[in-house]
Each structure stands twice: as C-alpha cells, then as structure tokens.
Amino acid sequence: MKETKTWVMLLPTILVISILFIIPLIYTVLLSLNFFSITSNQAISFNAYVDILTSSSFTDSLAFSLTIALISTVASILIAIVVSMTLRNTFIGRRLALFVYQFNIPVPHYVVGISILLLFTQTGLVSRWFYAFGLIASPSSFPVIVFDQNGIGVIIAFVLKFFPFIGIAILSLLLTSIKDYEEQAATLGANRIQRFIHVLFPMMMPSILFSSILVFAYAFGSYEVPFLLGSTYPKALAILAYQKFTDIDLNSRPEAMAIANIMTIIIVALVILAYIQLNTMNRMRARQNGKE
Numbered sequence: 001m002k003e004t005k006t007w008v009m010l011l012p013t014i015l016v017i018s019i020l021f022i023i024p025l026i027y028t029v030l031l032s033l034n035f036f037s038i039t040s041n042q043a044i045s046f047n048a049y050v051d052i053l054t055s056s057s058f059t060d061s062l063a064f065s066l067t068i069a070l071i072s073t074v075a076s077i078l079i080a081i082v083v084s085m086t087l088r089n090t091f092i093g094r095r096l097a098l099f100v101y102q103f104n105i106p107v108p109h110y111v112v113g114i115s116i117l118l119l120f121t122q123t124g125l126v127s128r129w130f131y132a133f134g135l136i137a138s139p140s141s142f143p144v145i146v147f148d149q150n151g152i153g154v155i156i157a158f159v160l161k162f163f164p165f166i167g168i169a170i171l172s173l174l175l176t177s178i179k180d181y182e183e184q185a186a187t188l189g190a191n192r193i194q195r196f197i198h199v200l201f202p203m204m205m206p207s208i209l210f211s212s213i214l215v216f217a218y219a220f221g222s223y224e225v226p227f228l229l230g231s232t233y234p235k236a237l238a239i240l241a242y243q244k245f246t247d248i249d250l251n252s253r254p255e256a257m258a259i260a261n262i263m264t265i266i267i268v269a270l271v272i273l274a275y276i277q278l279n280t281m282n283r284m285r286a287r288q289n290g291k292e
Helices: 002-032 047-053 056-087 094-103 109-120 125-132 152-174 178-187 192-221 224-229 237-245 250-291
Strands: none
Touching: 002 250, 047 056, 047 250, 056 094, 056 152, 056 192, 056 237, 094 152, 109 125, 109 152, 109 224, 152 178, 152 192, 152 224, 178 192, 192 237, 192 250, 224 237, 237 250
C-alpha cells in the first residue's frame, strides 16, 4: 500500500520528466540513426556518428566547449569559496554585500552576455575609458576579449553568473553548525589553513560537487552566450548542432542529433561520476564517525 502511494505521488514528476526529457531523447536517438529517412531504401545506420567523430570541426568544438566549461567552473568555485568565506564574517555593510552577491543570480545569461559585449569589445565602454585616460593609443589597441578564439569573453560571462550560484550553496553551509566543528579544531591547535583543509573544505565538497556539475553542464551545453561572445571558429557544440539542424541539406539533421546525443552522454557520465564520488565521501565519513 505504501509503495502504491509513493508511485502515485511520483507520477506527476515522472510524467514531466518523460515528456520533457525521455521522449525527446528517444526522438533524437532515432533521428540520429536515420530512422525517419525520407528514402525507404535507406536503413538505420551510425553514419552520422562516424561522420561527426571524424570531423575536425566537431573535435575542435568539443575541445572548445569542454575547455570553456572547465575553466568557468573552476574559476567560479575558487571565487565563490573566497567570497563566501569573507561574507560569513560580521562587518559593516554585510547585508548590502549579501544582496549584491545574490543580485546576479536571477539575471538571464543573455543579459550578462550583452553587458560583456557592450563593455569589453574594442569599441566598448572600457576601451573608450582606457583611451580617454591615455592608457592605450587607440580603442582598437584594446586587448581582444570578445569574439576571440580562446573564449575569454564567454568565460567572463559564465563566471559572473556562476560564482554567486555556487557561493550561495557554500555560504548557506558556512552559516550553519559547521562553525562548531571549526571551533573544536581551533581548540585542538589547528590554524586557519589546517581548519580549512581538514574541516571546512571536506564539508563544503557535497555542495560544491552538485552545484559545479549543474554549472559545468550549463556551460557545456550553452548556446546564447557563446553565440553572442564567441568567435566564428571554433564554435561551441550547441551552436554547431543548431547550424547543422537548420542546414538546408536535410542530411545534416542526423549529425545535429548525433552531436546533441554525445553532449547528453558526456553530461550524464559526469552526473554519474559525481554521484559515485559523493557516495564514496559519505562512506568514508561514516567510517570515520564509526571509529570515533
């Protein structure tokens, strides 16, 4: 009876997940395998995956997307830890600082992207300020931050959006009973660095792990920010998939779906690894508590 009640309560969530994720995923897999081919004599094949995986444009786009997502995630984690460790202390203006810290979270990504575009292009506000103060000879000599092949502008936009999201998860943990453990370590003679390494950071890890997976997945599959701030080559994987899907040649659509499926496999694999890592951490913590 309890199991039936549980399934009934989970039914709305299962329906939403099926409609928004599972059914589209099945459709993309079938389309990538040429299941909906116009010609009846063309059998299901993995040609789209072979063509994509052997394409230099795909490998370059994959490396670009992974690099952008990894750098943005790591930089956001580091900034979030530093800012959260600062904001947990009491100081004048702390409430205003907390408001500013959270203010950027509901702002859409494309708004941040447009802001970076207006500020850091060679004809943007920052380059004009530098030129007005005599720091550069002309606005065109301003460093290329937007539309560059290294994706610096994309990384800046992602970091500005991501570090408050990760930071709020860390800060909410730091403001709980974690302070008691830190005080106990201090009474045992641990300095600040030792308390951070052996007490704070291990307790932060679950929050950092889950929030960073969400951040990495979004950065890896993002379309609007790389479209606004990225270079023409290499493209982000989401842009490459969209261009192939909207190509006038219908034979490119299976390749677009193949790219989308490969992106999904990478993200799901990361989630599984994070879940395994979290379980390992919980088991180690349970063993330590058992020994104590």
